[in-house]
Amino acid sequence: MTGQPKPSGVESIARTVPLIYFGAAHLALTTACLAVLWSPRSVAGFFYHARMVGIVHLVTLGWITFSILGAIYIVGPMALRMPLPPRRGDAVACALALSGLVGMVGHFWIESFAGMAWSAAAVAAAVLFVAARILDALPKSSVPRAIKLHIALACINIYLAASAGVLLAFDKVYHFLPGFVVANVFAHANLAAIGWASMLVVGIGYRMLPMTLPSKMPSGPSLYASAVLLEAGVLGLFVALIVRSALVWPWALIIVAGFGAFARHVIWMIRSPAPRPAGAPRLDFGVLHAGLAGLALLVSIVIGLALSIAPTSAWTLQAAAAYGVVGLLGFLAQMVVAVQARLIPMFAWYWSFARSHGLIVPPPPLSARDRTLQALTLTGWAIGVPVLATGMLRMSGSMVAAGAAALLVGVLLGALDNVCVLVGIARSRCAPTSAARTLKIVLDPGR
Numbered sequence: 001m002t003g004q005p006k007p008s009g010v011e012s013i014a015r016t017v018p019l020i021y022f023g024a025a026h027l028a029l030t031t032a033c034l035a036v037l038w039s040p041r042s043v044a045g046f047f048y049h050a051r052m053v054g055i056v057h058l059v060t061l062g063w064i065t066f067s068i069l070g071a072i073y074i075v076g077p078m079a080l081r082m083p084l085p086p087r088r089g090d091a092v093a094c095a096l097a098l099s100g101l102v103g104m105v106g107h108f109w110i111e112s113f114a115g116m117a118w119s120a121a122a123v124a125a126a127v128l129f130v131a132a133r134i135l136d137a138l139p140k141s142s143v144p145r146a147i148k149l150h151i152a153l154a155c156i157n158i159y160l161a162a163s164a165g166v167l168l169a170f171d172k173v174y175h176f177l178p179g180f181v182v183a184n185v186f187a188h189a190n191l192a193a194i195g196w197a198s199m200l201v202v203g204i205g206y207r208m209l210p211m212t213l214p215s216k217m218p219s220g221p222s223l224y225a226s227a228v229l230l231e232a233g234v235l236g237l238f239v240a241l242i243v244r245s246a247l248v249w250p251w252a253l254i255i256v257a258g259f260g261a262f263a264r265h266v267i268w269m270i271r272s273p274a275p276r277p278a279g280a281p282r283l284d285f286g287v288l289h290a291g292l293a294g295l296a297l298l299v300s301i302v303i304g305l306a307l308s309i310a311p312t313s314a315w316t317l318q319a320a321a322a323y324g325v326v327g328l329l330g331f332l333a334q335m336v337v338a339v340q341a342r343l344i345p346m347f348a349w350y351w352s353f354a355r356s357h358g359l360i361v362p363p364p365p366l367s368a369r370d371r372t373l374q375a376l377t378l379t380g381w382a383i384g385v386p387v388l389a390t391g392m393l394r395m396s397g398s399m400v401a402a403g404a405a406a407l408l409v410g411v412l413l414g415a416l417d418n419v420c421v422l423v424g425i426a427r428s429r430c431a432p433t434s435a436a437r438t439l440k441i442v443l444d445p446g447r
Contacts (some may be wrong), residue, residue: 017086017094021070024098026415028062033408041397054108064197067336069130074347079207082141097126117169124162131155146223150203153231157195164188187241195234197332202226202262212342215269229258249308256301280366285374286341296330322393330385344418348425373417380410
């Protein structure tokens with residue numbers, strides 16, 4: 001179709017902000033893998049040093065949080081029935097987040113902690129701006145209140161985690177925080193990983209997993225259990241770690257119970273299938289990534305429970321590093337891949353359809369992925385995470401390098417597949433359709 005009007009400034013922001021976050025996330029994880037490959041022996045050892053902390057933040061902020069920020073503008077309207085149109089303020093926040101992360105990691109690398117602290121404050125301000133927008137839009141959502149509770153608690157937790165992170169950053173310069181620095185860091189990390197990222201994974205998972213499997217939607221008061229248990233456990237764990245209490249394990253068990261409540265609903269979803277769209281692939285790589293993420297969660301739970309009762313030693317520090325790899329990369333980071341497998345084609349399809357004002361229907365999003373690239377991406381993640389975690393546990397530089405290399409291949413091929421999806425759907429041209437035919441294809445995109 002020719003003669004289409006150019007998108008307005010607001011429409012351009014709505015289209016580009018999520019893509020910028022996704023692109024920056026891929027670049028951050030690629031940089032983290034390359035940094036590990038550059039010096040694997042400096043990583044395979046005691047992990048609390050400036051460059052390692054910079055690498056960790058490339059994963060936690062760069063890959064996980066930036067992917068969440070990009071996805072929420074799509075998942076909000078689509079899965080949560082929550083209006084969240086990106087505006088100029090969101091574009092400013094996006095630029096602030098990107099520049100802050102670059103400054104933060106760069107200053108960690110050269111061990112200039114004053115610059116690192118101010119960069120961390122910039123990233124925190126950007127993330128908290130988006131969290132505030134989510135909290136403002138959440139009451140308008142039509143999803144069950146239990147799911148809203150997960151999202152609201154996640155936003156509250158990121159306020160706490162970001163504040164703690166900024167305090168830790170400035171403490172590197174002015175040394176004013178009481179307590180043991182490593183315990184404070186662990187408290188901040190668990191609050192961000194479990195209270196923010198995992199709480200969102202669970203809350204949004206109640207809506208996205210039925211769309212991905214596909215299955216019936218879970219409902220009922222039992223959905224509250226995971227939110228209440230996860231929140232109680234993560235706040236208790238946060239305090240226990242800060243005060244260096246010996247009673248860490250009860251709070252860890254409560255967190256495990258929260259994940260167990262979510263797992264019970266996942267099992268119910270698997271046992272309650274819905275009709276698959278016509279043309280949907282029998283082997284869904286997004287589901288496979290989610291399955292591997294779930295397996296990694298189980299492994300991280302076992303390691304985490306062991307660490308909660310074991311006395312501090314050289315072995316527990318090595319196990320803590322492996323726990324971080326399995327929990328952050330194996331579970332949370334790979335869950336991002338699982339969500340993007342379905343989300344990015346739908347995002348590209350929607351904008352291509354909207355660009356034609358509903359007169360031209362692009363090819364169905366289910367057919368947009370390259371199966372070979374998806375298979376190789378899955379292989380890279382399936383090999384990279386366990387090898388990297390084993391290398392951290394055994395303090396083996398060669399295994400750490402091998403795991404990082406496999407993961408790098410998976411990240412790069414996944415990025416290539418995403419680019420091919422976006423470009424392919426954007427360039428697609430189908431014949432104009434009648435209103436009835438258009439509605440039928442939108443409701444059943446596999447036909």
